[in-house]
Amino acid sequence: GESVGLHLPTLSVQEGDNSIINCAYSNSASDYFIWYKQESGKGPQFIIDIRSNMDKRQGQRVTVLLNKTVKHLSLQIAATQPGDSAVYFCAEKEVNSGYALNFGKGTSLLVTP
């Protein structure tokens, strides 16, 4: 299948700064996107999702932006905290592709004091 990928494997930010994690996808049929956070030794935890009929969605301290023209997805975390340190994955689902989510490789976010 087509790939979901991330631009940067690691990201280091200072506590209190905003973080932006990027994700590129190549399948124009993808219609649903999810961001997950995975802490060491734990399963992925749902953060926020967005459908392809939207270009922005906000949650608590997080915003997902979707640019379908360039097939790009980003996760913005406001006022990053040490507890935000984790690996972040974007995942996508294709229209009529069944039930599987297709995950990218992940970006490791390190928040420094």
Add this chain to the structure above:
Amino acid sequence: DTGVSQDPRHKITKRGQNVTFRCDPISEHNRLYWYRQTLGQGPEFLTYFQNEAQLEKSRLLSDRFSAERPKGSFSTLEIQRTEQGDSAMYLCASSLTAGTHYGYTFGSGTRLTVV
């Protein structure tokens, strides 16, 4: 309900042995998924159940792998004649059929090490 539960958390086995993992989904979730995750990679889909029916299997699920969900509640994943390449984190997730999104709830996984 405390979420998706997986057992055991860790399993070390010798090459060639059989192993079985268990997943208990959130009780009202009728969709259940198995994924495999190797170090530094994102999860890869293995198989999907809706109630007791196995509706989708990835080509990653070789003949040595079998998954069941006999009563539409808990599920088991068995790997026969384990190989070193089977070493990975095996993740289970569950979700509701109806909902505003497809987001899953993942368990903490079973980490398999084949020596």
